[in-house]
Amino acid sequence: MATISYPNLMEIDFGAIKVLGDALARNGIKRPLICTDKGVIACGVFDLVRAVLPNEVAPTVFDGTPGNPTEAAVREALALYRQNDCDGIIAVGGGSSIDLGKGVALTASHEGPINDWSAVNKGRDRIGKAPPIIAIPTTAGTGSEVGGGSVIITDEGNKVVIVSPHLMPKMAICDPELTLSLPKYLTAATGMDAMAHCIEAYLTPVINPPCAAIGLDGLERVVTYLKRAVDDGNDRDARWHMMMAASEGAMAFAKGLGAVHSMSHALGANEDLRLHHGTLNAVVLPTVLRFNADHVGDKYSQLRRAMGLTENADISEWIAVYNSSLGLPENLGVMGVSADMIPELARHCMTDACHYSNPKRPTVEEYEVMFEQAIG
Amino acid sequence: MATISYPNLMEIDFGAIKVLGDALARNGIKRPLICTDKGVIACGVFDLVRAVLPNEVAPTVFDGTPGNPTEAAVREALALYRQNDCDGIIAVGGGSSIDLGKGVALTASHEGPINDWSAVNKGRDRIGKAPPIIAIPTTAGTGSEVGGGSVIITDEGNKVVIVSPHLMPKMAICDPELTLSLPKYLTAATGMDAMAHCIEAYLTPVINPPCAAIGLDGLERVVTYLKRAVDDGNDRDARWHMMMAASEGAMAFAKGLGAVHSMSHALGANEDLRLHHGTLNAVVLPTVLRFNADHVGDKYSQLRRAMGLTENADISEWIAVYNSSLGLPENLGVMGVSADMIPELARHCMTDACHYSNPKRPTVEEYEVMFEQAIG
Numbered sequence: 001m002a003t004i005s006y007p008n009l010m011e012i013d014f015g016a017i018k019v020l021g022d023a024l025a026r027n028g029i030k031r032p033l034i035c036t037d038k039g040v041i042a043c044g045v046f047d048l049v050r051a052v053l054p055n056e057v058a059p060t061v062f063d064g065t066p067g068n069p070t071e072a073a074v075r076e077a078l079a080l081y082r083q084n085d086c087d088g089i090i091a092v093g094g095g096s097s098i099d100l101g102k103g104v105a106l107t108a109s110h111e112g113p114i115n116d117w118s119a120v121n122k123g124r125d126r127i128g129k130a131p132p133i134i135a136i137p138t139t140a141g142t143g144s145e146v147g148g149g150s151v152i153i154t155d156e157g158n159k160v161v162i163v164s165p166h167l168m169p170k171m172a173i174c175d176p177e178l179t180l181s182l183p184k185y186l187t188a189a190t191g192m193d194a195m196a197h198c199i200e201a202y203l204t205p206v207i208n209p210p211c212a213a214i215g216l217d218g219l220e221r222v223v224t225y226l227k228r229a230v231d232d233g234n235d236r237d238a239r240w241h242m243m244m245a246a247s248e249g250a251m252a253f254a255k256g257l258g259a260v261h262s263m264s265h266a267l268g269a270n271e272d273l274r275l276h277h278g279t280l281n282a283v284v285l286p287t288v289l290r291f292n293a294d295h296v297g298d299k300y301s302q303l304r305r306a307m308g309l310t311e312n313a314d315i316s317e318w319i320a321v322y323n324s325s326l327g328l329p330e331n332l333g334v335m336g337v338s339a340d341m342i343p344e345l346a347r348h349c350m351t352d353a354c355h356y357s358n359p360k361r362p363t364v365e366e367y368e369v370m371f372e373q374a375i376g
Numbered sequence: 377m378a379t380i381s382y383p384n385l386m387e388i389d390f391g392a393i394k395v396l397g398d399a400l401a402r403n404g405i406k407r408p409l410i411c412t413d414k415g416v417i418a419c420g421v422f423d424l425v426r427a428v429l430p431n432e433v434a435p436t437v438f439d440g441t442p443g444n445p446t447e448a449a450v451r452e453a454l455a456l457y458r459q460n461d462c463d464g465i466i467a468v469g470g471g472s473s474i475d476l477g478k479g480v481a482l483t484a485s486h487e488g489p490i491n492d493w494s495a496v497n498k499g500r501d502r503i504g505k506a507p508p509i510i511a512i513p514t515t516a517g518t519g520s521e522v523g524g525g526s527v528i529i530t531d532e533g534n535k536v537v538i539v540s541p542h543l544m545p546k547m548a549i550c551d552p553e554l555t556l557s558l559p560k561y562l563t564a565a566t567g568m569d570a571m572a573h574c575i576e577a578y579l580t581p582v583i584n585p586p587c588a589a590i591g592l593d594g595l596e597r598v599v600t601y602l603k604r605a606v607d608d609g610n611d612r613d614a615r616w617h618m619m620m621a622a623s624e625g626a627m628a629f630a631k632g633l634g635a636v637h638s639m640s641h642a643l644g645a646n647e648d649l650r651l652h653h654g655t656l657n658a659v660v661l662p663t664v665l666r667f668n669a670d671h672v673g674d675k676y677s678q679l680r681r682a683m684g685l686t687e688n689a690d691i692s693e694w695i696a697v698y699n700s701s702l703g704l705p706e707n708l709g710v711m712g713v714s715a716d717m718i719p720e721l722a723r724h725c726m727t728d729a730c731h732y733s734n735p736k737r738p739t740v741e742e743y744e745v746m747f748e749q750a751i752g
Contacts, residue, residue: 002583012583207378207388209620210627213593214586221585244585251586 012174021054023171027132029088033081035101036092037065060084065097070153074103088132095142102150102167105130118160119353127164135169138178140242141190143250145172159269161353176239188326191226193278197249204256204357211255216306218248256357260288266348286316287374295360331376342371388550397430399547403508405464409457411477412468413441436460441473446529450479464508471518478526478543481506494536495729503540511545514554516618517566519626521548535645537729552615564702567602569654573625580632580733587631592682594624632733636664642724662692663750671736707752718747
């Protein structure tokens with residue numbers, strides 16, 4: 001089993017889940033709120049976690065995490081947390097469950113609406129101690145298990161980012177066993193989320209060579225193993241490396257993200273469409289890479305090297321073809337996004353935390369053009 | 377200025393030293409013990425640091441750090457620390473001053489001889505809170521500014537490793553300006569220390585992909601910039617990248633080190649010869665790389681890729697030639713190491729903390745052969 005001690009403590013390997021009891025004891029958690037969703041329970045993965053919970057631990061389960069976590073769902077989970085006098089959180093699921101868990105940790109210890117604590121409102125400097133979180137990812141994509149950030153749709157319908165070292169899980173238990181039953185589509189969509197993280201983090205102009213190196217390593221891993229994991233869900237080697245790549249993506253984006261994420265946050269805020277974050281990232285990635293091409297120096301050469309592409313390969317085109325080989329949608333249009341939504345979407349991007357760290361900050365008009373292109 | 381927040385907080389750029397006042401305030405240090413050496417004072421670099429110390433701060437200066445820090449020197453510095461009721465440490469210098477600072481932090485808060493707290497004696501699990509350290513490297517090699525480890529020669533003459541997250545500097549202030557006046561020879565020798573860290577960390581069989589990626593990135597940086605920094609000490613770009621590479625080397629070796637370091641620790645423990653750690657690493661590196669060649673899978677291919685070498689290049693040979701182009705000694709023989717010392721040196725290696733993480737643990741006889749080869 002590999003133990004990695006930064007940014008937080010991570011155990012990664014098949015069977016890693018066995019350390020859960022120790023992790024709870026070490027963090028003084030006796031009455032955890034387990035944040036998860038109905039899919040994780042239905043597919044039997046939740047039982048694998050439940051089976052390793054020590055007898056003396058009295059868990060409360062919140063299984064109502066929506067596809068994109070909302071402030072309302074956080075409130076609901078918080079009510080359970082308080083009602084059962086919980087003293088910590090185990091988040092079991094994809095990025096949504098882990099992000100929701102961070103929302104509960106924040107609101108259990110900080111008054112006021114979530115927006116007050118958002119990154120744009122300088123919450124990072126004001127967020128203090130919060131209850132401990134143990135994160136157990138059941139997808140390989142989000143990387144939320146090794147990050148202090150969370151994305152929540154507020155009551156006003158905005159998708160806001162909250163981020164603080166105090167929301168960083170005390171431990172990430174990365175057991176690829178939990179991803180073996182992940183369906184092809186979710187494997188592909190969450191895997192492309194990891195790819196988007198690695199690429200966007202590498203491209204932000206923020207200078208952080210260790211994060212950049214981790215991002216390139218994660219990217220190489222995704223390109224080598226994602227298709228294998230999609231083609232054969234039981235390819236254990238591929239599942240291990242995708243789980244690692246997902247965590248690396250999030251370690252890398254300590255450096256920042258960019259317009260791919262401002263666009264997919266805007267799109268994900270639409271509660272009628274209920275669009276999947278990883279899928280959105282995959283679909284808008286080629287468009288944003290075309291936009292950024294003239295503003296990144298020779299960084300695309302490094303991306304090509306990590307991806308094993310020839311020097312003049314068109315990365316955008318390569319990713320579009322790769323998306324299609326993974327069975328992901330060709331464009332936003334087929335996902336139900338229409339031209340009339342563009343002005344509102346573009347406006348949303350302009351205040352997203354990730355907007356500011358794109359290699360070149362797009363104007364609202366430039367976002368409109370990119371949405372138009374991505375709708376197809 | 378680039379701010380990097382793991383493993384500890386680092387500020388890196390020309391002029392970074394200006395954040396020292398803030399760093400002291402943030403860590404509640406009002407009466408720091410400044411650990412440094414006479415060389416740092418003589419060359420004027422110490423004045424650059426002194427100049428940015430806030431008026432309200434009352435520093436005590438210990439400038440007696442030896443080339444390889446000893447338990448006796450730690451005791452001497454600790455006496456000053458206690459006498460002046462110090463409340464934290466600023467370490468200004470190369471690895472020796474920073475490691476000595478960690479020794480003072482340890483002994484100011486933990487009873488008993490240093491050996492009791494060594495890594496081999498499981499000190500890592502027992503070392504608790506220690507006074508805060510701010511590390512200001514004046515060489516680009518050690519990386520001790522971003523590590524929780526320290527190497528000290530005990531009263532018994534052994535070079536022991538102490539390591540704990542509590543000895544990790546609260547902040548690393550990496551100002552390449554402080555390295556502009558570093559002489560050619562020290563630039564080369566400390567730079568090769570960074571290369572040895574990157575290579576050995578990458579080669580240990582411990583699984584830690586983020587650290588491995590950082591190591592390869594640091595290695596690429598050393599190969600690209602070290603010769604430039606040696607040829608022209610005022611090449612600011614080269615100095616920046618070497619400072620980064622040095623920190624990356626130490627971030628990488630959270631993963632572990634190997635026989636290069638067990639050999640150079642053994643050699644460095646000889647108080648008569650007073651051999652320089654980085655130089656020793658440079659000189660024994662080719663020998664150990666030959667020994668490891670059959671025990672590292674395809675890792676040498678990755679090293680070659682990072683170093684920009686052709687697929688069949690002989691890495692050991694390349695490094696030997698590189699050493700010579702940097703003006704470093706050809707072998708241990710010209711440094712004063714003789715065949716009669718071999719048995720004692722080999723014995724020392726067998727209990728060194730780094731011995732255990734070499735790709736293949738050498739036997740005492742294998743160490744003897746390697747010393748013989750490295751003596752030349």
